[in-house]
Amino acid sequence: MSPHRSAVHHPVLAPHPGATHRIHLTAAEVSVVVDVTDGRSPAITHWGAALGPLGDEGLDAVCEAAVDVVVQNAVDVPVRIALLPQAADGWLGRPGLSGAREDGSGWSPRLVTEAIALDGQPLGASHAESGPGLLRFDLADAELGLAVVVELELLPSGLLRQRAALTNTGETPYLLDELTLAVPVPAHADELLDFAGRWVKERTPQRREFTVGTHLRENRRGRTGADSAHVLHAGPSGFGFREGEVWGVHTAFSGNHRHLAEQVNTGRRVLGGGELLLPGELRLAPDEQYTGPWLYASYGNGLDEVASRFHRHLRSRPHHVDARRPVTLNVWEAVYFDHDLARLKDLADRAAAIGVERFVLDDGWFGSRRDDTSGLGDWVVSDEVWPQGLAPLVDHVRGLGMEFGLWFEPEMVNEDSEVARAHPEWIMAPSPDRMPLRSRSQQVLNLTIPEAYAHVRDQMMTVLDSCEIAYIKWDHNRDLLESATRATGRAAVHEQTAATYRLMDELKVAHRGLEIESCSSGGARVDLGVLERTDRVWVSDCIDPLDRQQMNRWTSQLIPLELMGSHIASGRSHTTGRLHTLGFRALSALFGHLGIEWDLARATEAELAELREWIALYKEQRELLFTGDLVRADRGDSVLWLHGVVSPQRDRALFTLACVGRSDQSQHDRLRFPGLDPEARYRVRPLLLGEGPTGMSLPPWWRRAAAQDGVVVPGAVLLRSGLAAPLIDPEQGMLFSLTREGAVSPAAHD
Template identity: 55%
Template sequence: MQRSTLHLRNGDTSVVLDLTTDGLPAIVHWGTDLGDLTTAELDGLALAAVPQRVSGGIDVPARLTLLPQDAFGWQGTPGLDGHRAGLLFSSALALTSHTATEHSATFTARDDVAGLELLVELDVTPAGLLTQRLTLTNLADTPFELGALAPTFPLPATATEILDTTGRHLRERSPQRRDLTVGIHLRESRKGRPGADASLLLAAGERGFGFESGLVHAVHVAWSGNHRLAAERTVTAESFLQASELLLAGELVLAPGESYTTPLAMGSWGEGLNELAGRFHTEVRGRAVHPTRPRPVTLNTWEAVYFDHDLATLTALAERAARVGVERFVLDDGWFLGRRDDTAGLGDWYVDADVWPEGLDPLISTVRNLGMEFGLWFEPEMVNPDSDLARAHPDWLLQPAGRLPVPARQQQVLNLAIPEAFDYILTRIDDLLSTYDIAYIKWDHNRDLLGAGDARTGRVVVHEHTLALYRLLDELKVRHPGLEIESCASGGARVDLGILERTDRIWTSDCIDPIERLDNQRYTGLLLPPELMGAHISGPRSHSTHRSHDLSLRAGIAFFHHLGIEWDISRLTDAEEAELTRWVGAHKAVRDLAHTGRVVHADLPDESMDLRGVVAADGSRALFTITQRTTSANYPTGRLHLPGLDPLRSYTVRLAEPFDAVPGPGQSPLLWAQDGVTTTGRALATAGLQAPILYPEELLLIDVRAL
């Protein structure tokens, strides 16, 4: 039987679709570039994927299509769930037309009985990502209640193991693995934001896949509200991933003629997680909104002063910050009306005259005269019940009919979907940005959404609230060109490529303990390149874990990322100031490399050590950190290999600034670290280097340069 097929190619990725299917087309290959294929070869590939009818099964074997539907025999999770007052619940959307280019395609499908039309937009991007966006339109004259609309990505038969992350406040992005067996593995966020415990992405690959090897695919949904990620395997050996918005009961009812468009679902793949993450990084860096100027070294005042806003103290902090090389000074929580602790004031976005009798001008003038930008903390979506805003407009708070949700951090949530509430927040922030020389906003979001209903209607409004947030951020950017915004949400609880279309970095975690940050930054980095990940140098003793670390570890773990300081540096000794200045200067000298290069992680047999680095796009230079997490059973440990280098080039390897010697308890010199060593990229990736002897929780930075 002759088949109709499409072959989309871009970024070393091929996607082959079989259009000779019931309903929507089926993807029969997503992954490595298959090269130029003839029509006969494409048809043969599609024909080879058609399943047989089995004993006890349906007469026409169902296919995993772009929108699997039970009307065509699909018995796994459908791509569409919805109904008209309990009727017409089983859609039969069938392909009516399509258009295609070399790397993209659109498909239109209709179900005249159900009164629905679907548009599917597929694109294989220059980075090699497969993106999907679905739009469902109600063609009938009665409402259609939508429960789910889920872009679906097929997995190869080799995908037998799942990787995702979990976590909590102060410990986001903890990895977890399990077998991909028959059934569904579901990760959801019902908290109105992606959440600390929800997964940044969902990956499935060959058993034992790591950062350097093993075919692996993953999906991410670019959405800042409730979301759903799923991996499923059927008894007929179909395996797939889904990435969609999670819609709550009655949240989205399409009126006649109305449409719903899913958030962008993004799929990546690679031979190992380094390659998979690299595709996401290339995609993110290629956006028109991606920051292009060097990421300013930032000092944030929170862990230095908390709510103690005293002009003399903050002036001393700013002066010391400028001396060590800080380029942006951010005043955190505590500057606005009635805000002496975290129990009151949220929503009253006016400078508190009791604390700042002359306004913020004296501090901002000092900061600007010292050559730094000024930034200010907001939490615009939150309201303390003890605030003038809550007392004046209790109906602006998200709530089901008749009762406020359980409080969290003495906070409730402002319903930005109410035009008056939206306008109030826009006006207050706009006024402050117009009055003061503010270049940066730290935009916080410190509680989950519960009972997220509109007090006027009683209906769920997470979807509408999220879209209103996007409009608010977009409008502020239009009114204040050049304004940069950080997405912070109890640390790293709102990290997604929807919010990052409108913001310029994320706060990776409220925990700045460098050992905790090793995994956090590694797994956040599956999606984001380091320049978008705020990573600050903490004080000697971590505020969240109470562990103490040397400056070299605290600075070294943050070194590759958007560097900052979260520490009262006004009381540093001269020696401490000199050391911190040296680290800040070393970062500035290499941030162009760190913020444009390929991030690599080594899979080491000895888990007491961590090795990661960044390699220039042209392979000419690399930087690596070696971190001794714990003591090892081996003493000394064995060799370490350096991944990601050009195997055909020769490199010189030496200690990187600011190191001039190997720390730790070494009993004899480490010869390669004394004067450097020169060998090939292939040798460094295979034979490797003798690991240094380090104390637990020590770090070494090494510089690799091509001859």
């Protein structure tokens, strides 16, 4: 027998009868439609491809067409999936707001819309259409004493972002467990792609079917993590770089956080994310507010378009880095802890001679830091190693025309340090009598304690004030286990993350032009929260070029190349032991913020000459690399990976072809170059530096190109038909420069 249904009259359905607002935002071929019917909590009824101008009737049609039928054995009204999904609307998945009063009450909110603003102005009209814009929804459950402000912003790049702030308007404390925002995705998005990884093998892609249940990626490391989800995508099975509608989300936070993809048994699907709060971490007193991180959401046709929205947003920021990213030498793999002024000056001389523009002194310059067991937390230049201070080296480096950079690890402490002996209570621990397990012989310094924060800030300021230091390599080499304020035992990861952000901000205000790199055991803190304060990330402690092909390929799914530290390694990798030619090492590092991690004193004259060529090429191409659009070819399981950067005008492009393994076929599929103008003609020039790749067998078009300064090929041919691929050995690569010669003539179509 079918369940009985009758008309439902309930305050949940119309908390403010007649207060209906429908808003359409559109930018860069993306539309977002938000519905607030009768004052209910706002819900997205469309997020995806641009809908064009709708008008009032069209807006009503979009919102009303999205209302589901009522299914049997469920609530007697259509279920609504709000920006903060809630059980009061019939949603049986993960709630957006989870928490309670100390007596257990107030755990099931019924948030309703009290006010709406568009770009700071109150929204009075029932219908509104706009280009990019910021919507603010003031929500409340007056009975439970809760108020939430949800901001939803469509950026000019077509990137969507939203965040929520919860205020306790009640008279007793409110214990917040979770504040997780969500965006809907359609049923044909039946496959998920996110990332896993480990130290020296970050951002390893993983795919799975989008099934009933929750794909939950919780990060409890106290930092973003080498195994972070990075960007959680949903799309039709087999979606690639250039094909298939794709929706992706990224939680912009550097502490504990979550990403999730959830499908309930009705088939409805959402992607979401927010901060992961530890038990008891957020106890809101009356009138106290908590603001969660931005949840970014990107839609596109293929992964490249999803990535490009992130890239264009980041590049549009007023504080984004200049395209002339300086070639960097980091001396870590050259000297490790063996700091010797004469040797370091010699390295600087060699670096300047080949075109290096920034010299970075890594770990080992401070306190008792002669190895990794001692000295962290004592940010005072070591008299033992540097009796005259850092000035002799800094002055020498700057005299050669290079910037000087310095390594810090401000959030960490060795128990064998002056600060830990003087203030053991500053070490994060679950109680005065318990200490967390050591990791890399270190503990975490509690920056939420004002005196500990001031200690680190003041010592860093003194060092930065003493010399012309333009750059900080900011490291973070362990996870936060049992991280609490030692005196109280209360979890403090949320406050520690906020304190880290504040310290970065304070240092930058005091030292205009200072750049900071986010390094965290390599690439374990890569997120849009830290990148609001830093100027690049260190992709991985592994600079083996074969592994970097994968890690750079997927790190760029979120951030543009100019924010990715990408260095040329020494001949034998220090993390994998593999040997590679200089050509493959340099080619793999070129598509990023180029640097060198190599003892140049051991390089031969021939290697230095080739390295000078690669640096010159980087300087010639960096404006293109750091302003153009990243494109990656869909080549199935081919071991030949083809990717490149195409200028915004599509008149120039630089592509790299890398062989990442051995094929079981004797020939490769043709090379199709994505992102080009099909109506243009391009001169294709293969670029070979140094000795070139080994095992090379070239097709006829290549030999013709070598004989006559390239070959001219219609863009449509390069895009859709392709050029015969050369044969090269595994772990070898080559470059192609493409320059537009003009439009395809009408005769070419006859």
